Amino acid sequence: MPRSYFGKPFVTSVSLLVVACLDANPGNNESTDPASTGASTGGEAEASDGSTLDGIMTTTEEPESESSSETGTTTDEETTSTTSATTEMIPPGCGNGVIDEDEECDNGNANADDAACTKSCHDAFCGDGLQQELKEACDDGINDGAYGGCLADCSARAPYCGDGIVDVVEECDDDSAEFGCLKDECRYAKSCLELKKAWGPFAQTGEFQIRPLPDFNLAVHCDMDTDDGGYTFVKFGGGSLLVASEAETECASIGMQLLVPRTKAHLESAVAVAKDEMIVPKEGSAPAKATDYLRIFGVYPKTAGQSCVGEAPHKDSCPEWEASDGGSWWINETSLAADEPGTKNCAKCSMAYYWNNIGTELTAYEVVNDLGGGGESTHFMCDVGDKQGVE
Numbered sequence: 117m118p119r120s121y122f123g124k125p126f127v128t129s130v131s132l133l134v135v136a137c138l139d140a141n142p143g144n145n146e147s148t149d150p151a152s153t154g155a156s157t158g159g160e161a162e163a164s165d166g167s168t169l170d171g172i173m174t175t176t177e178e179p180e181s182e183s184s185s186e187t188g189t190t191t192d193e194e195t196t197s198t199t200s201a202t203t204e205m206i207p208p209g210c211g212n213g214v215i216d217e218d219e220e221c222d223n224g225n226a227n228a229d230d231a232a233c234t235k236s237c238h239d240a241f242c243g244d245g246l247q248q249e250l251k252e253a254c255d256d257g258i259n260d261g262a263y264g265g266c267l268a269d270c271s272a273r274a275p276y277c278g279d280g281i282v283d284v285v286e287e288c289d290d291d292s293a294e295f296g297c298l299k300d301e302c303r304y305a306k307s308c309l310e311l312k313k314a315w316g317p318f319a320q321t322g323e324f325q326i327r328p329l330p331d332f333n334l335a336v337h338c339d340m341d342t343d344d345g346g347y348t349f350v351k352f353g354g355g356s357l358l359v360a361s362e363a364e365t366e367c368a369s370i371g372m373q374l375l376v377p378r379t380k381a382h383l384e385s386a387v388a389v390a391k392d393e394m395i396v397p398k399e400g401s402a403p404a405k406a407t408d409y410l411r412i413f414g415v416y417p418k419t420a421g422q423s424c425v426g427e428a429p430h431k432d433s434c435p436e437w438e439a440s441d442g443g444s445w446w447i448n449e450t451s452l453a454a455d456e457p458g459t460k461n462c463a464k465c466s467m468a469y470y471w472n473n474i475g476t477e478l479t480a481y482e483v484v485n486d487l488g489g490g491g492e493s494t495h496f497m498c499d500v501g502d503k504q505g506v507e
Contacts, residue, residue: 211237219238220233220238221233242269298314307503308324308340308503313346319340324336326348334350334370343506348499348503352497353398357494358412367496367499370498372499374412374440376415383446387476390409391475400495409495411468412469412496413447417437417457417463421459422459423457424437424457426454428448431445434457448478452479452480456480467481468492468493
């Protein structure tokens with residue numbers, strides 16, 4: 117059965133990272149959990165001025181020794197430990213397994229920033245910006261429950277992109293690329309190239325939904341292999357003959373543009389899509405010949421009456437013609453006619469392209485000036501111009 121261009125409705129998302137400074141709130145009565153075997157058992161932690169903060173272990177920077185330079189170098193007996201929350205001076209004896217006067221704990225080689233006793237010989241606690249293994253699911257040093265952060269008790273992450281729940285700041289939150297939601301961004305893709313970059317090998321050639329226009333879900337065929345992947349295709353079938361400029365208007369109505377082949381491999385991919393009966397047109401019915409989808413492309417002369425007569429139709433050999441978006445374009449490696457592309461073109465007159473009976477080979481192209489219209493077709497293909505060739 118032909119694939120349909122209709123899928124489940126979706127919404128698109130923006131992921132935000134909340135960055136803030138740690139606010140050590142003395143009024144917070146959250147208890148600490150010093151789980152080290154060699155840690156001291158005092159119920160309160162002393163602040164640097166000798167005062168205590170009820171229930172909260174605080175960490176402060178030891179004063180520099182007199183031998184330290186103004187640039188922050190320390191004596192041979194001191195080193196520093198930098199965490200996401202604070203910069204701690206490591207006491208000289210930290211790591212020897214003995215709790216010295218200037219240490220809160222010391223488990224020797226077991227000291228670690230994900231352990232009960234940190235590398236700077238301080239008791240780990242929720243809010244220190246270090247995630248304690250098996251004790252904390254999350255600790256960003258802020259723990260205010262804001263989007264992308266951690267819950268106040270370090271028991272779990274706050275809502276985030278990738279949790280499978282569409283939060284207020286997100287357009288979507290899916291665990292696969294099928295419905296067009298971008299991994300780690302939680303917004304809808306505008307093209308197959310965006311999906312390819314976001315999902316990598318998890319986005320394979322086939323049908324996807326994208327959102328090239330706001331609140332408009334569109335089923336497209338994505339080629340995730342050719343030229344490193346990311347080409348977007350939509351077949352368009354109508355009942356009226358349209359010249360390229362009119363086809364451009366139809367493609368623009370769905371947030372796309374008339375197909376511009378970028379490379380030889382891209383054109384071959386377009387031929388395969390045109391011939392694939394399982395990929396149905398967005399509107400209308402299939403044409404008499406599959407290659408009718410490839411009768412017109414979004415390539416136009418820069419100046420009426422000027423052309424690259426007898427030259428190969430691609431960007432490098434034919435600078436008198438250009439893609440609709442000014443990017444790369446490729447129709448054929450060599451010239452197929454000594455008098456084409458001709459000079460009877462008008463400013464918006466695209467060429468008409470013809471194929472062999474089995475649709476595998478371009479056999480001819482010609483400049484058409486039918487009252488200023490150019491080549492025309494009842495069928496054509498739309499694409500997205502962000503994929504210009506090999507990425």
